[in-house]
């Protein structure tokens with residue numbers, strides 16, 4: 001495949017030999033200031049790769065002539081700290097003579113670094129992505145999963161990006177860190193359907209906890225931990241939660257209720273090392289989605305605007 005062939009670990013060996021240390025330093029400094037950097041960056045990378053490939057298209061700011069991806073409803077809840085860490089890393093790189101590192105690669109590296117900062121696996125990142133030349137809100141339509149999606153829908157969306165069901169389950173475990181707004185779980189904890197007030201797949205105590213944290217008419221800015229047990233740690237507790245009915249979104253809980261994905265959930269609930277291996281494999285594959293070359297991409301001077 002010609003689009004993935006260009007990616008290599010030492011892509012910046014001559015143009016910016018210290019690219020990794022420079023990005024890592026910026027990430028560490030920012031995580032010290034605010035934990036949100038971790039989930040914000042991880043989600044930003046996912047939303048970038050699933051729309052037009054891993055090409056930093058999600059970072060583009062809208063202009064009077066173009067409504068960009070980040071202003072699509074599915075992206076408006078992306079936390080600012082993810083964008084900010086990329087801007088800060090870009091600045092640090094340029095200051096150190098590395099003006100040829102793409103924003104897409106910066107986001108990929110920063111994502112690896114935030115996973116490490118949260119206690120997750122450290123892995124080698126493939127580099128050599130170019131930055132995309134297009135970003136439209138319309139292109140987001142139908143490409144990102146929703147919190148009420150079932151396994152069929154999730155598998156189909158991930159398959160479009162050459163990711164297997166195993167990859168999908170491993171990547172879903174990114175929900176081991178970070179926050180969700182109450183609107184994303186509201187349908188599960190009140191007036192679920194005509195026979196159940198609360199989603200019957202939801203743990204009873206966890207349902208009460210969610211109802212308390214997300215009362216009716218709650219301020220729409222209120223957010224809850226997605227992983228109720230270890231919200232700041234990147235770990236396989238995510239899968240143990242699913243076994244106990246503590247999946248926050250329907251899209252999390254279905255991984256346990258659906259017989260096709262349940263064996264994988266059980267295996268990774270028991271074996272953190274096996275989960276880590278699967279996560280690294282899936283993240284590496286995610287990073288290969290729709291990679292641009294010098295023919296259909298460039299190196300942006302400003303990650304938020306086209307050159």
Ligand code: HEM
Nearest residue numbers: 039042043046077079145146147171174178179180181251
């Ligand atoms: C499998 C399908 C997925 C669905 C349906 C989904 C859906 C969601 C939703 C609804 C939120 C809450 C947003 C909010 O209320 O602000 C969220 C947050 C998050 N998602 Fe996903 N997601 C999925 C997969 C992924 C993947 C593959 C990753 C990364 C590899 C990811 C990383 C995150 C992170 C880290 C957060 C927390 C963001 C923060 O705290 O700012 N998600 N996701």
Ligand SMILES: [Ca+2]
Nearest residue numbers: 048051053057
């Ligand atoms: Ca993209």
Ligand SMILES: [Ca+2]
Nearest residue numbers: 176227230233
């Ligand atoms: Ca966790």
